[in-house]
Amino acid sequence: MSQKDKHYILNVSCPDQIGVVSAVTGHLAGHACFVEESSDYGDPQTNRFFMRIRFRPTLAGFDADAFMDGFAPLRTRLGMQVDLFERTAKRRVVLMVSKLDHCLNDLLFRYRTGDIRMKIPAIISNHPDLRQLADWHDIPYHHIPVTPATKAEAEARIDAILEEAQADTIVLARYMQILSAGLAGKYHGRIINIHHSFLPGFKGARPYHRAHERGVKLIGATAHYVTADLDEGPIIEQQVERVEHFNSVNDMIAVGRDVECLTLARALRYHLEHRVFLNGNKTVVFRR
Amino acid sequence: MSQKDKHYILNVSCPDQIGVVSAVTGHLAGHACFVEESSDYGDPQTNRFFMRIRFRPTLAGFDADAFMDGFAPLRTRLGMQVDLFERTAKRRVVLMVSKLDHCLNDLLFRYRTGDIRMKIPAIISNHPDLRQLADWHDIPYHHIPVTPATKAEAEARIDAILEEAQADTIVLARYMQILSAGLAGKYHGRIINIHHSFLPGFKGARPYHRAHERGVKLIGATAHYVTADLDEGPIIEQQVERVEHFNSVNDMIAVGRDVECLTLARALRYHLEHRVFLNGNKTVVFRR
Amino acid sequence: MSQKDKHYILNVSCPDQIGVVSAVTGHLAGHACFVEESSDYGDPQTNRFFMRIRFRPTLAGFDADAFMDGFAPLRTRLGMQVDLFERTAKRRVVLMVSKLDHCLNDLLFRYRTGDIRMKIPAIISNHPDLRQLADWHDIPYHHIPVTPATKAEAEARIDAILEEAQADTIVLARYMQILSAGLAGKYHGRIINIHHSFLPGFKGARPYHRAHERGVKLIGATAHYVTADLDEGPIIEQQVERVEHFNSVNDMIAVGRDVECLTLARALRYHLEHRVFLNGNKTVVFRR
Amino acid sequence: MSQKDKHYILNVSCPDQIGVVSAVTGHLAGHACFVEESSDYGDPQTNRFFMRIRFRPTLAGFDADAFMDGFAPLRTRLGMQVDLFERTAKRRVVLMVSKLDHCLNDLLFRYRTGDIRMKIPAIISNHPDLRQLADWHDIPYHHIPVTPATKAEAEARIDAILEEAQADTIVLARYMQILSAGLAGKYHGRIINIHHSFLPGFKGARPYHRAHERGVKLIGATAHYVTADLDEGPIIEQQVERVEHFNSVNDMIAVGRDVECLTLARALRYHLEHRVFLNGNKTVVFRR
Structure with missing residues (x-):
């Protein structure tokens, strides 16, 4: 199975603010990843934002480590917590x-x-x-x-x-x-x-x-x-x-x-x- | 509307014992009443018996007072509480x-x-x-x-x-x-x-x-x-x-x-x- | 286990008419049987009556065959179908x-x-x-x-x-x-x-x-x-x-x-x- | 009520493809709009993508017409259908x-x-x-x-x-x-x-x-x-x-x-x- 046949789950949470969804999905688009399913929620009381995205890379050369490294600025700037899971990995x-x-x-x-x-x-x-x-x-x-x-x-x-x-x-x-x-x-x-x-x-x-x-x-x-x-x-x-x-x-x-x-x-x-x-x-x- | 076109609800409760259902339904049969719907339950913990019967008299001369008076022996012998309601009476x-x-x-x-x-x-x-x-x-x-x-x-x-x-x-x-x-x-x-x-x-x-x-x-x-x-x-x-x-x-x-x-x-x-x-x-x- | 420790299910169906419940429960009372649970229903469209009774005998000498034989007049007179099952018998x-x-x-x-x-x-x-x-x-x-x-x-x-x-x-x-x-x-x-x-x-x-x-x-x-x-x-x-x-x-x-x-x-x-x-x-x- | 106190619903649908969510949410972020609630779904059978976003502008000068005009390239390039509704407008x-x-x-x-x-x-x-x-x-x-x-x-x-x-x-x-x-x-x-x-x-x-x-x-x-x-x-x-x-x-x-x-x-x-x-x-x- 090449990288492009894998499916991933990306879980994100951070303080809610303008541009979060855009930043995350922009990063996915930049890596040619196709979003299969996404859900998000901003809690108006705690002002915390949560997002789960299931996606698949469309390029054979998708590099999960590089993809995650690319979140570094967002982690810093938006206080974002990001986790990536292979969908078929068994816990x-x-x-x-x-x-x-x-x-x-x-x-x-x-x-x-x-x-x-x-x-x-x-x-x-x-x-x-x-x-x-x-x-x-x-x-x-x-x-x-x-x-x-x-x-x-x-x-x-x-x-x-x-x-x-x-x-x-x-x-x-x-x-x-x-x-x-x-x-x-x-x-x-x-x-x-x-x-x-x-x-x-x-x-x-x-x-x-x-x-x-x-x-x-x-x-x-x-x-x-x-x-x-x-x-x-x-x-x-x-x-x-x-x-x-x-x-x-x-x-x-x-x-x-x-x-x-x-x-x-x-x-x-x-x-x-x-x-x-x-x-x-x-x-x-x-x-x- | 003659008596025999009326419908009644009969509610019964008493200590549970052998013969209760028989006694009540026997009384109904004796007055030529047709049971349209009945439910009963005996609580095994409190040993209390409950019964609700919807019936209609089939004889024109049905006398509700006499019917209820007939329960006197059961009230005494079985400690039975009996109530009769006309079904269409509005509370x-x-x-x-x-x-x-x-x-x-x-x-x-x-x-x-x-x-x-x-x-x-x-x-x-x-x-x-x-x-x-x-x-x-x-x-x-x-x-x-x-x-x-x-x-x-x-x-x-x-x-x-x-x-x-x-x-x-x-x-x-x-x-x-x-x-x-x-x-x-x-x-x-x-x-x-x-x-x-x-x-x-x-x-x-x-x-x-x-x-x-x-x-x-x-x-x-x-x-x-x-x-x-x-x-x-x-x-x-x-x-x-x-x-x-x-x-x-x-x-x-x-x-x-x-x-x-x-x-x-x-x-x-x-x-x-x-x-x-x-x-x-x-x-x-x-x-x- | 003596007879009086057994529990039974009695299933009855017949054309609906006055006195059915009374007749069945009277028979049970006559054999000193305690009704633990009963349900019945008369279908107003088909005019067919159905009843299920769970009971236990209270006398050691309860004879299930004799009990069932006693239904013969009801079977004949009311067209009643009667079945008795031991509650714990496994089908x-x-x-x-x-x-x-x-x-x-x-x-x-x-x-x-x-x-x-x-x-x-x-x-x-x-x-x-x-x-x-x-x-x-x-x-x-x-x-x-x-x-x-x-x-x-x-x-x-x-x-x-x-x-x-x-x-x-x-x-x-x-x-x-x-x-x-x-x-x-x-x-x-x-x-x-x-x-x-x-x-x-x-x-x-x-x-x-x-x-x-x-x-x-x-x-x-x-x-x-x-x-x-x-x-x-x-x-x-x-x-x-x-x-x-x-x-x-x-x-x-x-x-x-x-x-x-x-x-x-x-x-x-x-x-x-x-x-x-x-x-x-x-x-x-x-x-x- | 100034523009920035209004809430809007943005409904989007188009053929599913990489970068849709990113493009739409990027446009929102560019106009300083805060996403309050969003949902999306891509139908894998029809390959059609649907998205509903509830948002509020954070700048007093938000111009709904200009905001919608800005979708023109996306309408053309992605075949996107976009509708904007004021949330409190009564239909x-x-x-x-x-x-x-x-x-x-x-x-x-x-x-x-x-x-x-x-x-x-x-x-x-x-x-x-x-x-x-x-x-x-x-x-x-x-x-x-x-x-x-x-x-x-x-x-x-x-x-x-x-x-x-x-x-x-x-x-x-x-x-x-x-x-x-x-x-x-x-x-x-x-x-x-x-x-x-x-x-x-x-x-x-x-x-x-x-x-x-x-x-x-x-x-x-x-x-x-x-x-x-x-x-x-x-x-x-x-x-x-x-x-x-x-x-x-x-x-x-x-x-x-x-x-x-x-x-x-x-x-x-x-x-x-x-x-x-x-x-x-x-x-x-x-x-x-």
């Missing part, structure tokens, strides 16, 4: 699970069939239960029990595995353990959690039980980036499903499983396709 | 509003076209703004300003108007004032409020602003019965709509208007059609 | 697939985790591709190629496998072949197909391509019973998802996969829980 | 109705409250029924009966009213009459119809009756531009709502009313905000 995603397997199964199916393009160098769990599923997909399974007494040590082992796996992204697929602020900070903006409620409703534990008790008519799930502040991280995606008075807690849990899978899968795809920008404690998501 | 609904007119306009349209069958003997507001809309529909408009100093007096006037209007049901169509525990208690299970958030998220004031600040991906509305405990009353209906990062607070408010109208209209229809039962702090809603 | 479901694996994977996950309770005695495919997935679940995989020349012979083999598997229900999980009228008739009301469009839109082949060409804003999936009339069988469940102008056909296919899985899984669960009644070319679905 | 919308008033009422409410910004110089109907509603909003109401014999003459009168009203956009808010190819062609891309089904399902008359007969589980509405080919025009927006076996045709019609109102209002808002581009027989809709 390295480590999955962390507990005993519940619905999200894991869903993600592994999407991994196996290519529905979500990624590498999964490791699965980490505080329980041994889901090893068989990992084995069938030929993915190393690390059983790291966590108790209050061993939490620090366990997290050190987790950190080592993430390092060795060269983890780009971490998915808490119903991991049910709280990560320390240290680990959350180290992978800021790269750890995705699925919370089984429509946040900010029912933060914390046992949301379906509390939803049942409160008598809500819709239940939901929230995929968000993990921060040190539990259940308060930037929201990537949310979905809901209707329930009725006759639905038991177990019915809600069953309905919720499907909602959790879809919400997490969608959030992960957005993240891996570089569609998500952090904007303070919120996200900008250029959805498709 | 008396008083609307309470503030300055925002979208819910009022929506309800008046449904009233005018018969989409929701009801009488509206009065509209009460703490502002004069929406009088013209009431006038056009020939509905008396009562402007009762509310200030901290005059709150008790204002509520006494409201209560008098409700009495005079023989209000069966009260709808807070974005009324924006908190009713006293006294009034809420007097009309327990008959005051419906529309809250402009997906409860229990964003209880209290300015939910759209807080939803925008939190960066949620769905906003919603909640119709619930008013209790002394603010925003904690039994939920009748909830709906949501998707928003994205580019939606401003004003966008959310605009999207929210439609969601509020639909949610409130649906809840009111369920209520007026006797589809809603109180079940502790929850509702049983036999939707159609 | 035998044969899955038929082609090359696409998303629905199969989804159903096998729900089978493996008990989310949908069933036995899967066989998987039949006209291609060898999905054998590995069947193997991992220890389910016999029958590869039966179908060509125009061998169609009759292939279907005879399929029929033999269904017989041997004692198939109660057949699921066409993207099977992509049309069953003969003979086979469709033999398993009338027991073959569920997932069609990848929101019927009656885009009947026939390549619905996503045609949806893309037409520029619709929502795509969907339809689960229906198979009849001799292609894509015209009674609809059990439908769901949709939003698409936009920038979504390619492949995007639609990807979005559609999730919608197909959910729609088929939901329809199959309704069917296996005896929630679906045929009502001419329509269905009555007592959903939960 | 002139003529509503056409028959006897059903739900869509009319909904649009008039949004008009009255400014939820949709527009002028309504005339309402045209083939029936006298809705005059009172028009009167209350001080909008001229033209009753033009249509019969097979007088259709040509009636349409000539309609055309004259549209001319006199200087209609920019025409909304068939359940008009129930088919416009001639001549009128449809004259206002190509500017007549919006609401069809009460989820097209392409149930084209033609009485869709709710046919949906009921077919037993679908979702009903919907479609807002589309009118073309000479009935029910085949480019789709702008679609929405659906769930129905069940117990819903009568009248229930479906009632549910459908809300769906129709919302779908039409949303499509009209997109249109008036210049968010919709025609792309062959499809639309590009830059939604918010």
Whole structure:
């Protein structure tokens, strides 16, 4: 594959101002790059500008390094942050699970069939239960029990595995353990959690039980980036499903499983396709 | 219209036990009544049973009083609560509003076209703004300003108007004032409020602003019965709509208007059609 | 487990008339059966009545045969059709697939985790591709190629496998072949197909391509019973998802996969829980 | 209001090629215009590029005419079509109705409250029924009966009213009459119809009756531009709502009313905000 058959994602953010789009797209045109898809957004409150461009070079001699070097003046003058990704490069995603397997199964199916393009160098769990599923997909399974007494040590082992796996992204697929602020900070903006409620409703534990008790008519799930502040991280995606008075807690849990899978899968795809920008404690998501 | 062309709604609730449905439907069959629609639910946690039956007598001589008197043994033996309503009888609904007119306009349209069958003997507001809309529909408009100093007096006037209007049901169509525990208690299970958030998220004031600040991906509305405990009353209906990062607070408010109208209209229809039962702090809603 | 710890589903249908519910529930009360959940519907157009009751006997000596024998007078007098099912009995479901694996994977996950309770005695495919997935679940995989020349012979083999598997229900999980009228008739009301469009839109082949060409804003999936009339069988469940102008056909296919899985899984669960009644070319679905 | 306090919408379309975004945004930057919101899309099948930009000039001396004249080279070189609109300018919308008033009422409410910004110089109907509603909003109401014999003459009168009203956009808010190819062609891309089904399902008359007969589980509405080919025009927006076996045709019609109102209002808002581009027989809709 020559350079001109490659597709790239260019992500840009900077203080909003006149001429940003023009400067970036002018640079692309100057390198004979064809824009296939672009999205941008300027937040009028934070005055921050975000842009995602998918493009392909039209010349065989396209030099990605030179292309990026050419942004130097813009980086300096406009305070611009610029990142370039090959579209087909697979990011390295480590999955962390507990005993519940619905999200894991869903993600592994999407991994196996290519529905979500990624590498999964490791699965980490505080329980041994889901090893068989990992084995069938030929993915190393690390059983790291966590108790209050061993939490620090366990997290050190987790950190080592993430390092060795060269983890780009971490998915808490119903991991049910709280990560320390240290680990959350180290992978800021790269750890995705699925919370089984429509946040900010029912933060914390046992949301379906509390939803049942409160008598809500819709239940939901929230995929968000993990921060040190539990259940308060930037929201990537949310979905809901209707329930009725006759639905038991177990019915809600069953309905919720499907909602959790879809919400997490969608959030992960957005993240891996570089569609998500952090904007303070919120996200900008250029959805498709 | 002879008795046999009438349709009735029969609402029953009692402790759940063997033979309840049989006893009630046996009584209907004994009076030659044809069941057009029935729904029931036994709550396994509270052990309370609820049933709603729509029926029509098939004999010209159907005597509603005698039919209800016949329930006396069941009332005694099974602790049964039984209510009978003529299906086409219009309930008396008083609307309470503030300055925002979208819910009022929506309800008046449904009233005018018969989409929701009801009488509206009065509209009460703490502002004069929406009088013209009431006038056009020939509905008396009562402007009762509310200030901290005059709150008790204002509520006494409201209560008098409700009495005079023989209000069966009260709808807070974005009324924006908190009713006293006294009034809420007097009309327990008959005051419906529309809250402009997906409860229990964003209880209290300015939910759209807080939803925008939190960066949620769905906003919603909640119709619930008013209790002394603010925003904690039994939920009748909830709906949501998707928003994205580019939606401003004003966008959310605009999207929210439609969601509020639909949610409130649906809840009111369920209520007026006797589809809603109180079940502790929850509702049983036999939707159609 | 003694008789009184069992739960049963009782399904009833008959011409609608006064006293049906009373007669059925009276019979239940007479046998000291506690109704846990009941739903009924009388179609005013066809004048046909449908009822589903979940109950548990409260006496150790409950005799299911005697209970059913007791319906004889009702069968005769009211033309009643009555069926009794043990709630936990697992029905035998044969899955038929082609090359696409998303629905199969989804159903096998729900089978493996008990989310949908069933036995899967066989998987039949006209291609060898999905054998590995069947193997991992220890389910016999029958590869039966179908060509125009061998169609009759292939279907005879399929029929033999269904017989041997004692198939109660057949699921066409993207099977992509049309069953003969003979086979469709033999398993009338027991073959569920997932069609990848929101019927009656885009009947026939390549619905996503045609949806893309037409520029619709929502795509969907339809689960229906198979009849001799292609894509015209009674609809059990439908769901949709939003698409936009920038979504390619492949995007639609990807979005559609999730919608197909959910729609088929939901329809199959309704069917296996005896929630679906045929009502001419329509269905009555007592959903939960 | 000086020029620099105005906001503009710039709509661009042309054959897709390298440098289009750069050229357009460069022109904006050259005139010191601040981009507030931009969206673009290149259709890989038709190779057509579409772009919508909302911007505000930052210099008091901004000259809109000179700004547009400056596009001349791009028009020539890139075959670019460019349109500029003042954001707050109200477009002139003529509503056409028959006897059903739900869509009319909904649009008039949004008009009255400014939820949709527009002028309504005339309402045209083939029936006298809705005059009172028009009167209350001080909008001229033209009753033009249509019969097979007088259709040509009636349409000539309609055309004259549209001319006199200087209609920019025409909304068939359940008009129930088919416009001639001549009128449809004259206002190509500017007549919006609401069809009460989820097209392409149930084209033609009485869709709710046919949906009921077919037993679908979702009903919907479609807002589309009118073309000479009935029910085949480019789709702008679609929405659906769930129905069940117990819903009568009248229930479906009632549910459908809300769906129709919302779908039409949303499509009209997109249109008036210049968010919709025609792309062959499809639309590009830059939604918010």
